[in-house]
Amino acid sequence: MTDAEPEALEESGAATDESGTEISAVSVADAVDDLSGEGLSGYNYAYLDEHTKREVRRAILKGIAIPGHQVPFASRPMPLARGWGTGGIQASLSLLGPDDAFKVIDQGSDESVNAANVRRLAETTADVETTTDATEADLIQTRHRIPEEVLDEDQILVLQVPITDALRKVDSSDAANRRRHAHANYGKMWVHLYENVVEWGEIQIAARYPAMVAGRYLMDPSPIPRWDVPKLDDADNLFVFAAGREARIYAVPPHTEVEPLAFEDEAFQVERFPDASCHSCGSTDTYLTEIETDEEDRLYVCNDTSFCLKRQDEPDLAKDHHLDREGVDWGPGTPGGPTVEGSAGESADKVATNGGDDA
Amino acid sequence: MTLLDASDLRRVYGDSCGDCVELTGDAAGTNQCPDCGAVVACADVSLDVEPGEVLGIVGESGSGKSSVAELLALERATDGQASGDVRLDGHDGNLLDADYETRHRLRNGAVGLVHQHVRDGLNLEFTGGGNVAEKLLAAGWRNYGDVRDRVRDLFAETEVPVERMDDPTETYSGGMQRRVQIARALATDPDVVILDEPTTGLDVSVQARVLDMFRRIQREEDVAAVVVSHDLGVVRLLADRTLVMRHGRVVETGLTDRVMEDPHHEYTQTLINSVI
Amino acid sequence: MTDVLTVEGLTKTFDMHALGDKQVVGLDDVSFTVRRGEFLAIVGESGSGKSSLLKCLYRTYEPTGGSTVYHPADVDLATCDDRTVMAIRDSTLGYASQFLDEIPRVPAIDVVARPLLERGTPAAQARDRARELLDALGLPEELWEAYPATFSGGERQRVNLAQALAPEPELLLLDEPTSALDPETRTAAIELLSESTDAETTVVGVFHDRDVVERVADRVAVLDGGELQRVVPVAEFAAEEEEEVVA
Numbered sequence: 001m002t003d004a005e006p007e008a009l010e011e012s013g014a015a016t017d018e019s020g021t022e023i024s025a026v027s028v029a030d031a032v033d034d035l036s037g038e039g040l041s042g043y044n045y046a047y048l049d050e051h052t053k054r055e056v057r058r059a060i061l062k063g064i065a066i067p068g069h070q071v072p073f074a075s076r077p078m079p080l081a082r083g084w085g086t087g088g089i090q091a092s093l094s095l096l097g098p099d100d101a102f103k104v105i106d107q108g109s110d111e112s113v114n115a116a117n118v119r120r121l122a123e124t125t126a127d128v129e130t131t132t133d134a135t136e137a138d139l140i141q142t143r144h145r146i147p148e149e150v151l152d153e154d155q156i157l158v159l160q161v162p163i164t165d166a167l168r169k170v171d172s173s174d175a176a177n178r179r180r181h182a183h184a185n186y187g188k189m190w191v192h193l194y195e196n197v198v199e200w201g202e203i204q205i206a207a208r209y210p211a212m213v214a215g216r217y218l219m220d221p222s223p224i225p226r227w228d229v230p231k232l233d234d235a236d237n238l239f240v241f242a243a244g245r246e247a248r249i250y251a252v253p254p255h256t257e258v259e260p261l262a263f264e265d266e267a268f269q270v271e272r273f274p275d276a277s278c279h280s281c282g283s284t285d286t287y288l289t290e291i292e293t294d295e296e297d298r299l300y301v302c303n304d305t306s307f308c309l310k311r312q313d314e315p316d317l318a319k320d321h322h323l324d325r326e327g328v329d330w331g332p333g334t335p336g337g338p339t340v341e342g343s344a345g346e347s348a349d350k351v352a353t354n355g356g357d358d359a
Numbered sequence: 360m361t362l363l364d365a366s367d368l369r370r371v372y373g374d375s376c377g378d379c380v381e382l383t384g385d386a387a388g389t390n391q392c393p394d395c396g397a398v399v400a401c402a403d404v405s406l407d408v409e410p411g412e413v414l415g416i417v418g419e420s421g422s423g424k425s426s427v428a429e430l431l432a433l434e435r436a437t438d439g440q441a442s443g444d445v446r447l448d449g450h451d452g453n454l455l456d457a458d459y460e461t462r463h464r465l466r467n468g469a470v471g472l473v474h475q476h477v478r479d480g481l482n483l484e485f486t487g488g489g490n491v492a493e494k495l496l497a498a499g500w501r502n503y504g505d506v507r508d509r510v511r512d513l514f515a516e517t518e519v520p521v522e523r524m525d526d527p528t529e530t531y532s533g534g535m536q537r538r539v540q541i542a543r544a545l546a547t548d549p550d551v552v553i554l555d556e557p558t559t560g561l562d563v564s565v566q567a568r569v570l571d572m573f574r575r576i577q578r579e580e581d582v583a584a585v586v587v588s589h590d591l592g593v594v595r596l597l598a599d600r601t602l603v604m605r606h607g608r609v610v611e612t613g614l615t616d617r618v619m620e621d622p623h624h625e626y627t628q629t630l631i632n633s634v635i
Numbered sequence: 636m637t638d639v640l641t642v643e644g645l646t647k648t649f650d651m652h653a654l655g656d657k658q659v660v661g662l663d664d665v666s667f668t669v670r671r672g673e674f675l676a677i678v679g680e681s682g683s684g685k686s687s688l689l690k691c692l693y694r695t696y697e698p699t700g701g702s703t704v705y706h707p708a709d710v711d712l713a714t715c716d717d718r719t720v721m722a723i724r725d726s727t728l729g730y731a732s733q734f735l736d737e738i739p740r741v742p743a744i745d746v747v748a749r750p751l752l753e754r755g756t757p758a759a760q761a762r763d764r765a766r767e768l769l770d771a772l773g774l775p776e777e778l779w780e781a782y783p784a785t786f787s788g789g790e791r792q793r794v795n796l797a798q799a800l801a802p803e804p805e806l807l808l809l810d811e812p813t814s815a816l817d818p819e820t821r822t823a824a825i826e827l828l829s830e831s832t833d834a835e836t837t838v839v840g841v842f843h844d845r846d847v848v849e850r851v852a853d854r855v856a857v858l859d860g861g862e863l864q865r866v867v868p869v870a871e872f873a874a875e876e877e878e879e880v881v882a
């Protein structure tokens with residue numbers, strides 16, 4: 001667990017922890033009692049041992065070297081269940097240093113229970129500063145969203161991934177899919193898209209939208225909405241995708257081409273929120289979440305809560321306000337991004353249930 | 360100028376002892392090696408096909424004709440050993456030695472294959488149109504409208520009702536599934552199409568329709584074809600030249616009418632005389 | 636060269652493996668020439684080798700000896716390779732067997748049009764020509780779009796003959812093409828054959844009916860037991876037979 005030799009626990013009870021503080025203990029039970037009293041000071045920096053952190057960083061480096069390619073790693077047991085971000089946490093804890101500022105969001109919110117717990121774990125074991133400000137964070141761990149504000153070359157975004165293989169949708173055999181990735185044989189995914197258009201009249205994939213990375217590997221960008229997929233293309237920051245249960249890590253390095261799959265005549269489209277704006281800050285260019293109030297009214301609010309708070313103070317705050325440059329391409333609502341208002345006139349949720357005309 | 364030139368095609372299942380080819384074949388009366396038990400599905404098979412020509416391969420079960428079809432279609436040998444030389448006009452080198460990606464590209468371009476068993480050739484959960492579209496998409500078609508148009512044309516050509524295009528393939532009749540396979544094989548305008556038992560398992564009236572449709576397309580598109588069948592009538596109808604196979608070897612070759620009416624080899628004579 | 640075909644020492648022996656490798660002689664050392672534009676009739680008793688001869692010329696049977704030089708292509712059909720035979724069959728050599736090869740579910744008119752389509756004739760034109768021929772041979776119009784599988788023997792023969800004539804081959808081999816026809820239709824068929832055999836078309840035909848032979852043939856080749864007895868001008872043949880009858 002730690003690099004230091006385990007301290008011998010003598011009958012007499014004199015033992016010290018790594019900082020030299022004497023622990024008085026006469027039995028294992030007493031020792032454990034003492035430890036819990038001192039928080040997690042019995043653990044290595046950032047909870048994981050150095051070997052694990054090194055392995056994870058090596059996997060990340062491999063992922064950076066082969067953008068979009070899934071790199072296996074030996075995923076460790078973590079103090080939370082699989083499916084709750086164990087991969088993301090391992091990535092974050094392997095990358096964080098004491099000078100870093102760490103932000104955690106879950107579906108766009110810093111305040112969810114899960115996000116709060118992950119933040120607390122990092123605070124306690126890695127002694128890092130935590131923040132809710134995306135522009136201040138060195139490392140952001142996220143579940144299913146990319147922040148509205150532009151990330152720059154000093155920042156890393158760690159995304160939690162449930163299913164790492166985009167091809168799982170079309171074939172449940174991992175062996176067959178690995179072969180397909182090896183040969184860049186993505187025909188079955190294209191048929192899936194074709195069948196999707198046949199059924200809905202347009203490409204109707206809400207999340208986990210398949211995208212080609214650097215023209216070579218097909219990637220599952222995790223369950224981020226389509227809204228966020230354009231942000232992956234030619235970004236300044238590093239994206240790290242980690243799955244603890246599937247034990248895979250992949251990455252999109254800065255300035256990498258990421259192209260969502262689409263037909264020439266059935267283009268990739270982001271979600272549409274026509275005639276809707278955030279109830280709290282009035283934004284019409286952010287990804288909105290629908291809320292039902294106690295009075296059974298339906299409202300829309302910004303999904304990215306921390307940006308929403310900023311916009312409440314300053315309604316026209318640009319997504320690249322914190323940078324020296326202007327007009328940075330960062331998905332919808334930015335100059336290079338896809339148009340926000342669609343022509344069909346239905347939100348993503350509605351389109352998914354209604355279906356479309358047959359082509 | 361030969362379109363397809365194959366020589367010394369060989370397919371063996373099981374661990375070969377080295378003498379298998381000598382100990383099996385027509386003279387030996389078996390394809391199973393008496394020493395090691397390996398099965399020599401086919402050996403010493405050589406053939407060639409000119410552009411626009413139809414070659415028939417006829418034989419009973421165990422004759423090796425399906426193994427030959429698979430080798431010609433550059434299918435991956437998942438078990439056993441496969442060897443030989445297959446050359447296609449316009450492509451360099453022995454295609455059996457070509458890498459996965461080259462073979463994949465050829466299978467989605469110059470060579471079409473209609474499998475004997477529908478599950479090998481079609482994904483029954485996809486729509487009929489989707490199965491045909493797969494070929495086009497794998498070949499790089501990226502315009503949805505163009506793909507749809509081509510699929511409609513192919514359905515019309517192969518007499519599959521266009522209004523069924525978006526139904527799952529598992530809801531199609533056997534004859535329709537066979538025709539979708541043919542449409543799929545023809546999708547990218549291949550130079551040669553290989554049909555493995557194209558009418559087996561179909562009702563008689565459906566067989567006639569499939570054959571007639573294929574004859575018409577073959578003539579109109581001037582596509583070369585290799586037709587493998589145990590049904591002499593099918594080969595007689597479609598093929599210009601015919602190979603007769605037995606125990607994994609070719610025992611006779613010639614013009615189809617010559618083989619059918621003036622068979623030389625003892626086995627061919629038996630086969631011809633056995634037709635009801 | 637005004638000869639179309641030179642047959643020299645043509646021999647065909649069948650090796651019947653099922654009968655203990657019994658050898659059956661179909662043709663033995665047959666030699667004759669066929670002149671351009673002529674109508675050569677082949678006659679003989681049943682089993683004399685008439686059909687075998689035609690099949691050897693068309694290469695449906697592979698001769699076991701001798702040569703059959705086809706002059707327009709300057710090729711020995713008996714020994715040349717398959718592709719050469721195919722090319723000649725596709726262009727200038729035609730053959731009509733006694734029985735129509737049934738192709739399921741193809742209407743009569745398309746059966747007749749097919750050889751033209753194979754040679755690149757536009758579909759409409761091919762069908763027009765098919766109609767012409769079926770009409771000339773007296774096949775009722777209501778049968779033109781029907782499937783020959785249900786036709787009578789005579790109706791099938793008419794389709795067969797029309798199919799053989801359609802592409803206007805240089806050398807046409809006919810095997811008893813009128814055997815199942817009633818006298819009236821036979822006459823019509825013969826008229827048609829005569830009209831077709833102009834200076835450009837040569838016909839070698841097996842006929843059972845003396846009447847027909849005497850009306851259309853230029854020369855007659857008589858086969859007996861696989862051997863060629865003689866080749867004589869038709870007038871001579873007619874006189875010979877009459878003499879025999881009288882005697």
